[in-house]
Amino acid sequence: MTDRLKLMQGNEAVAEAALAAGARFFAGYPITPSTEIAEIMAARLPAAGGRFIQMEDEIAGISAVIGASLAGQKAFTATSGPGFSLMQENLGFAAMVEAPCVVVNVQRLGPGTGIPTAPGQGDVMQARWGTHGDHPAVAFCPGSVREAYDLTIQAFNAAERLRTPVILLLDEIVAHMREGVHLPPPDELVIIDRPRPAGPPGSIGAAPAYRPGKGEVPAIPDFGTGYRFHVTGLVHDETGLPVNDSRVADGLIRRLHRKIELARREITFTRACRLEDAQVAVIAYGSAARSARQAVREARERGVQAGFLQLQTIWPFPAEEVANLSRRVPQLIVAEMNLGQLEAEVRRAVSGKAEVIPLTSGGGRLFTPEEILGAICTAPGGRLKKVVHQ
Amino acid sequence: MKRIEVILSGSGGQGLILAGIVLAEAALLAGWRAVQTQSYGPEARGGASRSEVIISDEEIEYPRVERADVLLAMNQESCDKYVSAVKAGGLVIVDSTYVSRLPSASVKIVSLPVTKAVRERLGKPVAANMAALGALVTFLPEIPPDLAVQALTERVPPGTEEINRQAFRLGGELAGTLIPNP
Numbered sequence: 001m002t003d004r005l006k007l008m009q010g011n012e013a014v015a016e017a018a019l020a021a022g023a024r025f026f027a028g029y030p031i032t033p034s035t036e037i038a039e040i041m042a043a044r045l046p047a048a049g050g051r052f053i054q055m056e057d058e059i060a061g062i063s064a065v066i067g068a069s070l071a072g073q074k075a076f077t078a079t080s081g082p083g084f085s086l087m088q089e090n091l092g093f094a095a096m097v098e099a100p101c102v103v104v105n106v107q108r109l110g111p112g113t114g115i116p117t118a119p120g121q122g123d124v125m126q127a128r129w130g131t132h133g134d135h136p137a138v139a140f141c142p143g144s145v146r147e148a149y150d151l152t153i154q155a156f157n158a159a160e161r162l163r164t165p166v167i168l169l170l171d172e173i174v175a176h177m178r179e180g181v182h183l184p185p186p187d188e189l190v191i192i193d194r195p196r197p198a199g200p201p202g203s204i205g206a207a208p209a210y211r212p213g214k215g216e217v218p219a220i221p222d223f224g225t226g227y228r229f230h231v232t233g234l235v236h237d238e239t240g241l242p243v244n245d246s247r248v249a250d251g252l253i254r255r256l257h258r259k260i261e262l263a264r265r266e267i268t269f270t271r272a273c274r275l276e277d278a279q280v281a282v283i284a285y286g287s288a289a290r291s292a293r294q295a296v297r298e299a300r301e302r303g304v305q306a307g308f309l310q311l312q313t314i315w316p317f318p319a320e321e322v323a324n325l326s327r328r329v330p331q332l333i334v335a336e337m338n339l340g341q342l343e344a345e346v347r348r349a350v351s352g353k354a355e356v357i358p359l360t361s362g363g364g365r366l367f368t369p370e371e372i373l374g375a376i377c378t379a380p381g382g383r384l385k386k387v388v389h390q
Numbered sequence: 391m392k393r394i395e396v397i398l399s400g401s402g403g404q405g406l407i408l409a410g411i412v413l414a415e416a417a418l419l420a421g422w423r424a425v426q427t428q429s430y431g432p433e434a435r436g437g438a439s440r441s442e443v444i445i446s447d448e449e450i451e452y453p454r455v456e457r458a459d460v461l462l463a464m465n466q467e468s469c470d471k472y473v474s475a476v477k478a479g480g481l482v483i484v485d486s487t488y489v490s491r492l493p494s495a496s497v498k499i500v501s502l503p504v505t506k507a508v509r510e511r512l513g514k515p516v517a518a519n520m521a522a523l524g525a526l527v528t529f530l531p532e533i534p535p536d537l538a539v540q541a542l543t544e545r546v547p548p549g550t551e552e553i554n555r556q557a558f559r560l561g562g563e564l565a566g567t568l569i570p571n572p
Contacts (some may be wrong), residue, residue: 004418004419005413005418005423007415007418007424009410091469117429117430117431117564118429173427173453176427177426177427178411178414178425178426178427179423179424179425179426179453180392180414180418180423180424182427204447278399287453290451290453291452293418293451294451294452297451312482321538323475364451366453366454368452368454368456369451369452370456390477
């Protein structure tokens with residue numbers, strides 16, 4: 001007899017997973033459709049020995065999160081489009097000072113205030129390039145309540161081990177949807193903590209705060225614990241003090257990218273099905289992946305050789321996985337609730353080896369399986385082979 | 391594969407999202423898979439509110455209603471707006487307190503004075519959502535009413551369990567008057 005499935009909302013799964021991952025600090029400004037995350041953290045964090053602060057706006061929210069992170073806490077915030085825009089400057093600051101943190105962006109229909117209660121996937125490129133400068137980005141995109149739980153754990157783990165901000169991109173459907181889930185027992189979770197100095201202040205183990213360690217990640221001490229170091233958004237050397245040297249700048253920027261690149265395999269999550277003999281495959285992420293998977297199942301029932309690749313990691317873009325797919329499947333449909341943000345990345349990875357067919361939407365509602373099935377069946381690879389009667 | 395699609399609709403504040411949550415929870419208790427989604431406007435009260443529940447014996451991929459088996463409409467606007475989402479031969483349950491013009495589509499229509507009965511029998515209309523749910527599960531043999539009551543008890547605000555259970559049973563009675571016992 002299995003345990004009863006628990007009816008849980010996507011936002012609730014994010015909050016529960018954050019607690020399970022060890023998050024003990026949340027600062028933010030509630031905004032639809034992410035509000036439940038703030039509500040749950042306000043109720044749960046004090047009892048867990050943590051702290052919840054409702055700030056005056058989203059800029060203050062991410063600022064407090066970065067401060068808490070530098071002081072040693074696992075910290076996060078949650079927002080939606082307009083608030084995510086306000087957070088962009090400090091997102092780059094967090095990348096530059098290597099402050100681990102998680103920023104949840106529940107995508108709603110934009111731009112502007114858009115439709116606050118309607119879904120969209122318009123923030124894909126903002127998650128990659130929203131903040132200025134040549135920075136790396138890590139972003140995960142769950143398509144179900146269970147994935148929201150698992151990818152929140154992975155987001156904290158990636159943020160901590162790589163000392164970088166990680167973006168969790170939900171959409172309104174996944175955030176507000178409730179479904180029955182089994183959650184993994186706490187003792188089965190792998191929880192990663194950030195690298196910290198190997199010795200007390202002043203000892204040999206206490207290397208300069210920004211000296212790269214394992215995997216090019218520095219073991220920055222928790223601020224206020226006796227180690228002397230400096231934190232700045234300016235280009236800095238290993239001590240953290242600002243420098244104007246272009247060689248130091250080049251080294252720092254390249255290292256910030258390299259530490260993510262070195263961990264690429266461990267932070268790339270995809271889910272594939274029915275690709276073995278596929279003539280056409282749908283690439284999708286977030287809630288659109290659910291419609292895509294159903295469409296592929298229905299296509300198979302009609303005898304069409306269709307397959308499916310869900311991107312749970314969207315940044316760094318799973319270019320290798322998509323390139324491999326393009327060597328086996330001649331037609332790739334990219335279904336996204338925007339006017340083609342990841343399509344261009346797919347084209348770049350495919351590099352002409354497969355035909356890329358966009359299926360776009362201005363957002364506001366989820367693709368129906370029928371729409372995606374239509375795209376599958378009109379793609380050349382999706383046409384039924386002529387049945388030869390003997 | 392069995393898939394049952396239900397729309398619970400009305401005006402914001404009538405408690406239809408909570409009713410959907412209780413229905414999905416009851417389905418899980420009965421061993422089904424269930425997904426609940428919602429769509430609503432920015433208003434805290436008023437505006438259109440719609441909760442959708444999919445019940446299935448297999449993994450539920452697309453989480454929204456394609457062709458509804460059952461529509462619950464708690465006001466005229468939602469009845470007019472969503473009846474076209476109901477499949478031919480599907481069931482439409484309306485609260486006659488607020489719905490006077492019945493749809494002409496080829497659906498089965500059950501008209502019950504849900505809110506009126508709750509107001510008269512329980513003194514206040516706040517539990518009308520659970521009364522509507524009590525009526526609705528009468529037509530869903532997949533959901534045993536006692537499991538719906540268990541789900542309701544876990545999900546309604548603390549202190550309101552009893553009035554909500556009474557409303558649920560009242561809804562069942564209202565619907566029961568229309569169903570001949572075997």
